[in-house]
Amino acid sequence: MKDRVLLLAALVGLGLLSSIHAPRTLGLALAAVLILSGRDAPVLLKRAACAVLLFSGAVSIVHAAVVLRSGGDPLPWLVSTNLRVLTMTSLTLLVARRVDLVQAAGCSRPLQFVVVLALAQIAVLRRLVRDFALALRSRGVDRPGLQTAVRYGGAVGAALLLKADHDATTVTQAMTSRGFFNDADQG
Amino acid sequence: MHIPDGFLGPQTWLPAAGVAALGWTWAVRRVRRTLHTESVPTLGVVTACSFGLMLVTIPLPGGTTIHATGIGLLALRFGVAATFLSVSLVLALQALLLGDGGLTTLPVTALALGLVGGGAVVGTHRLCAPFAGRYAVGAAAFVGVVAAAFVAAIVLGLQPLLSHGPDGAPLYFPFGLRTTLPAVVLPHLLVGVLEAALTMAADRLLRHDDKGGRS
Numbered sequence: 001m002k003d004r005v006l007l008l009a010a011l012v013g014l015g016l017l018s019s020i021h022a023p024r025t026l027g028l029a030l031a032a033v034l035i036l037s038g039r040d041a042p043v044l045l046k047r048a049a050c051a052v053l054l055f056s057g058a059v060s061i062v063h064a065a066v067v068l069r070s071g072g073d074p075l076p077w078l079v080s081t082n083l084r085v086l087t088m089t090s091l092t093l094l095v096a097r098r099v100d101l102v103q104a105a106g107c108s109r110p111l112q113f114v115v116v117l118a119l120a121q122i123a124v125l126r127r128l129v130r131d132f133a134l135a136l137r138s139r140g141v142d143r144p145g146l147q148t149a150v151r152y153g154g155a156v157g158a159a160l161l162l163k164a165d166h167d168a169t170t171v172t173q174a175m176t177s178r179g180f181f182n183d184a185d186q187g
Numbered sequence: 188m189h190i191p192d193g194f195l196g197p198q199t200w201l202p203a204a205g206v207a208a209l210g211w212t213w214a215v216r217r218v219r220r221t222l223h224t225e226s227v228p229t230l231g232v233v234t235a236c237s238f239g240l241m242l243v244t245i246p247l248p249g250g251t252t253i254h255a256t257g258i259g260l261l262a263l264r265f266g267v268a269a270t271f272l273s274v275s276l277v278l279a280l281q282a283l284l285l286g287d288g289g290l291t292t293l294p295v296t297a298l299a300l301g302l303v304g305g306g307a308v309v310g311t312h313r314l315c316a317p318f319a320g321r322y323a324v325g326a327a328a329f330v331g332v333v334a335a336a337f338v339a340a341i342v343l344g345l346q347p348l349l350s351h352g353p354d355g356a357p358l359y360f361p362f363g364l365r366t367t368l369p370a371v372v373l374p375h376l377l378v379g380v381l382e383a384a385l386t387m388a389a390d391r392l393l394r395h396d397d398k399g400g401r402s
Contacts, residue, residue, distance in 0.1 A: 162392065
């Protein structure tokens with residue numbers, strides 16, 4: 001229940017932030033998010049900045065160039081938009097740290113099941129991809145070429161897809177044998 | 188197509204959230220009616236794979252990013268409703284776990300990718316399957332990606348018209364349709380080709396596994 005309320009409160013907060021344009025208010029909101037995140041504030045800010053850097057950076061640079069070329073001042077848009085984006089992303093990441101996503105999805109057992117399975121599969125895929133990449137690198141003195149990397153990636157991707165599918169089937173069989181789906185059907 | 192929070196105004200994301208809520212209600216009902224319990228784990232797996240594919244993104248100067256999506260595979264195996272739910276879940280996880288994309292922009296992205304993209308995949312496959320054979324899978328994935336990119340480009344390009352200050356300066360995403368349509372759609376033609384090849388390979392692999400691996 002607590003997780004669902006936190007998630008809902010964050011959504012309301014994000015909605016409010018999306019309609020704010022005043023840099024001072026946005027700055028105060030960012031400060032509030034960082035204070036709420038406590039000792040994690042530097043890590044959170046860095047993660048949020050890295051997450052939006054590519055998109056915001058590309059749009060900001062092009063927009064600044066266009067406005068400067070037409071003799072305008074790009075600073076107000078750059079400050080308010082980038083502050084808003086950074087604050088909203090920081091708030092989202094803060095909520096993700098404080099909220100148990102599995103508990104938040106507890107309103108529906110099938111949804112909770114898919115969330116648990118997807119999160120578990122994501123963790124497995126990430127670890128396996130890293131292991132395979134390290135294995136490829138360790139086999140040669142030089143870095144593998146693009147063609148080798150693409151071929152290897154394709155083979156690894158196919159193997160991961162089959163493995164994940166097999167794992168998921170095993171999990172379902174285990175949960176079916178424990179009556180999970182009977183309970184879900186009744187609930 | 189990961190649009191961060193703060194680039195779409197409430198004039199856009201609030202109506203989109205309303206439409207998406209209706210879509211999610213329809214999708215949940217339809218999935219409950221049509222999807223067997225045994226399909227749920229596969230849905231979880233493809234959701235995870237779609238998550239992985241969407242992580243590899245390239246930013247575009249005119250706005251948004253490009254990446255493979257996995258919607259072709261999802262839509263062909265599970266239908267539009269399950270694709271919409273799965274893509275929505277992937278986007279929510281990416282926003283919460285990685286800060287990639289956003290929660291206020293999620294309805295727009297989910298509608299573009301899951302509903303429009305998924306619908307385009309299924310529709311194209313139905314049209315092409317009688318004469319294109321296995322290439323219909325690739326054609327469907329290609330059209331799905333391009334259709335989703337088209338919707339995202341239109342939504343982004345409408346921002347300066349929908350939300351601007353008294354002086355006409357944009358408050359959210361700053362570029363109009365003249366910029367966003369070529370900047371978003373053209374690179375997605377390339378992504379579409381990649382997605383088509385990937386979907387054909389994965390579909391073949393899963394069909395092979397369905398025939399041999401389970402018996």
